[in-house]
Amino acid sequence: MNFTGKAVWEGEAEGKALVSEDPISFLGGVDSETGEIVESGHQLEGKSLKNRVLIFPHGKGSTVGSYVIYQLALNEVAPAAMINQISEPIVAVGAIIAEIPLVHKLNRNPIKNIENGNRISVKGKNVRLKK
Structure with a gap:
């Protein structure tokens, strides 16, 4: 299945x-050292973002969340890619x-x-679900 965005x-x-x-708050909701979702009650609580395609x-939350994403990359625990319905x-x-x-x-709704x-x-604007 192919998607284009x-x-x-x-x-x-x-x-x-x-x-x-669920939306994700990177500031306070994600541990920038481990890449783990730590927001209490979040659908992905306890899951690691490392090398995943995060959909x-x-x-949501503070603009400092941008720097948490950057810190995830520096700590080599960032997602491989991200897909949003609508990115903010x-x-x-x-x-x-x-x-x-x-x-x-x-x-299509991912x-x-x-x-x-x-x-x-x-790859660029193309997303492919592989078998």
């Missing part, structure tokens, strides 16, 4: 999907400064069409 930060990456219906609707400035700036491929506004563990490739 708009690339916020173009790049190429591949990894297993980590999907959330979530959008970010927090996630967009974080992806750009961390050089993490980010695609949003896909032609949260409804991709499951945790599916193998996903991202």
Whole structure:
């Protein structure tokens, strides 16, 4: 299955999907040293972002979250790529400064069409669900 969207930060990456219906707050919701979701009650609480294709609707919270995304990359625990339904400035700036491929506004809802563990490739504005 192929998806096309708009690339916020173009790049190429591949990894297993980590999907959330919940928005993510990177400031306070993600441990920048381990890459683990630490927000209490979050759908992905306890899961690691490292090398995953992180799929979530959008970010939330403080603009400092952009720098948490950058810190994840510096600590080598960042997602391989991110996919949003609609990206907002927090996630967009974080992806750009961390050089993490980010695609949003896909032609199909990725949260409804991709499951945790599916193998996903991202290339520019194109997302592919691999078999």
